[in-house]
Amino acid sequence: MLPNPIKNFVEVFSKLPSIGPRQATRLAFYITSLGKNKVKEIASAVSNLADLTACSRCFRTHTGNEKLCSICSDPTRNQKLIAVVEKETDLLSLEKTKKFNGWYLVIGELHKNGELEPEQKLRLSALKNFIKKELPPSHKASEGKGVGKAEEIILATNPTVYGDLNAATLKKELGEFTDKITRLGRGIPTGGEIEFADEETLGSAIDKRS
Amino acid sequence: MLPNPIKNFVEVFSKLPSIGPRQATRLAFYITSLGKNKVKEIASAVSNLADLTACSRCFRTHTGNEKLCSICSDPTRNQKLIAVVEKETDLLSLEKTKKFNGWYLVIGELHKNGELEPEQKLRLSALKNFIKKELPPSHKASEGKGVGKAEEIILATNPTVYGDLNAATLKKELGEFTDKITRLGRGIPTGGEIEFADEETLGSAIDKRS
Numbered sequence: 001m002l003p004n005p006i007k008n009f010v011e012v013f014s015k016l017p018s019i020g021p022r023q024a025t026r027l028a029f030y031i032t033s034l035g036k037n038k039v040k041e042i043a044s045a046v047s048n049l050a051d052l053t054a055c056s057r058c059f060r061t062h063t064g065n066e067k068l069c070s071i072c073s074d075p076t077r078n079q080k081l082i083a084v085v086e087k088e089t090d091l092l093s094l095e096k097t098k099k100f101n102g103w104y105l106v107i108g109e110l111h112k113n114g115e116l117e118p119e120q121k122l123r124l125s126a127l128k129n130f131i132k133k134e135l136p137p138s139h140k141a142s143e144g145k146g147v148g149k150a151e152e153i154i155l156a157t158n159p160t161v162y163g164d165l166n167a168a169t170l171k172k173e174l175g176e177f178t179d180k181i182t183r184l185g186r187g188i189p190t191g192g193e194i195e196f197a198d199e200e201t202l203g204s205a206i207d208k209r210s
Numbered sequence: 211m212l213p214n215p216i217k218n219f220v221e222v223f224s225k226l227p228s229i230g231p232r233q234a235t236r237l238a239f240y241i242t243s244l245g246k247n248k249v250k251e252i253a254s255a256v257s258n259l260a261d262l263t264a265c266s267r268c269f270r271t272h273t274g275n276e277k278l279c280s281i282c283s284d285p286t287r288n289q290k291l292i293a294v295v296e297k298e299t300d301l302l303s304l305e306k307t308k309k310f311n312g313w314y315l316v317i318g319e320l321h322k323n324g325e326l327e328p329e330q331k332l333r334l335s336a337l338k339n340f341i342k343k344e345l346p347p348s349h350k351a352s353e354g355k356g357v358g359k360a361e362e363i364i365l366a367t368n369p370t371v372y373g374d375l376n377a378a379t380l381k382k383e384l385g386e387f388t389d390k391i392t393r394l395g396r397g398i399p400t401g402g403e404i405e406f407a408d409e410e411t412l413g414s415a416i417d418k419r420s
Binding site: 001002003004005006008009011012013016017018019022023025026027028029030031032033036039040041042043044045046047048049050051052061062063087088089092095096108195 | 211212213214215216218219221222223226227228229232233235236237238239240241242243246249250251252253254255256257258259260261262271272273297298299302305306318
């Protein structure tokens with residue numbers, strides 16, 4: 001019953017997070033009704049996303065031709081301080097507080113069962129390699145010499161049951177690569193999401209990390 | 211802070227109905243994270259919508275090269291019976307019932323203030339012209355000869371305050387072009403419970419009992 005281009009649009013868009021088949025169908029008809037020029041404009045808004053590349057260190061998307069993004073290539077940022085975030089929108093929210101001078105690892109949305117996807121394992125390996133090879137060894141006398149170590153890794157997962165579970169998984173993975181491992185302070189209301197926290201709350205959450 | 215392609219995507223997509231800037235931002239990053247091939251696939255799902263054309267009679271979208279859609283060109287359908295719907299998705303819902311053998315006018319989503327957009331006025335004019343020129347005159351003796359008239363026009367707007375308002379507007383426009391003007395029956399939805407039906411609905415269910 002539905003014309004093929006509509007059917008195809010619905011199929012593709014209803015796979016995207018938080019878009020169901022009903023909303024996709026409405027969108028398809030709505031976009032069509034805007035006329036050919038608008039359709040092309042919207043299509044290129046999508047296809048232009050292909051110009052983005054992932055930073056080879058933190059995996060956030062950026063437009064430059066450089067391998068590293070503006071944060072990772074910024075010499076004033078503390079390389080020994082790393083925040084692991086799930087989503088880029090989480091990173092952006094943290095950046096807005098201007099309270100964090102380290103860099104990030106964007107690990108991607110974590111599964112509710114606490115398991116890591118292959119891509120997420122690769123990103124963790126990249127982080128571990130960077131720490132071992134590029135950072136100075138721990139200042140603690142008890143530590144083995146030669147192998148680099150982070151000063152602090154903040155596990156900036158959401159303060160939810162699943163976020164706790166995932167933080168535990170990440171702690172197991174990263175514990176030996178850092179002197180200190182922390183989470184954001186519970187200034188954020190439990191059950192809330194980083195992305196939706198206001199700057200003030202998020203700022204104190206950085207201060208109160210523990 | 212946001213890379214330009216993301217910013218542009220958010221700007222374009224948050225103008226679409228039921229997508230806010232937050233959801234658009236998440237979508238942008240999500241689509242980007244799928245990789246260049248997927249990005250291209252999603253972009254062409256959008257750009258293929260430009261292949262659709264509007265039926266010159268009912269204004270629903272279709273893919274064929276013909277001017278008329280499959281419903282309007284179907285000789286078994288009753289041309290004297292017309293349902294005015296706001297959205298194509300409404301048309302599809304009505305078609306699924308297999309209870310309607312007339313044809314449609316897709317007028318587009320109506321404003322809450324009951325005013326018609328220029329495009330909507332054009333579509334109504336097209337309908338009026340079709341009725342006057344292509345349909346036989348009314349069988350009623352009192353009517354003027356020569357000018358065509360529909361047997362029935364169903365104003366299939368939603369059974370809401372705004373739907374009622376819009377139906378009143380459409381009735382003023384179309385009343386003289388048809389012998390009978392109706393709206394969809396109101397009552398308790400199948401599977402619904404009397405206990406939870408509002409008074410208005412239950413009132414019409416009593417009126418329309420059968």
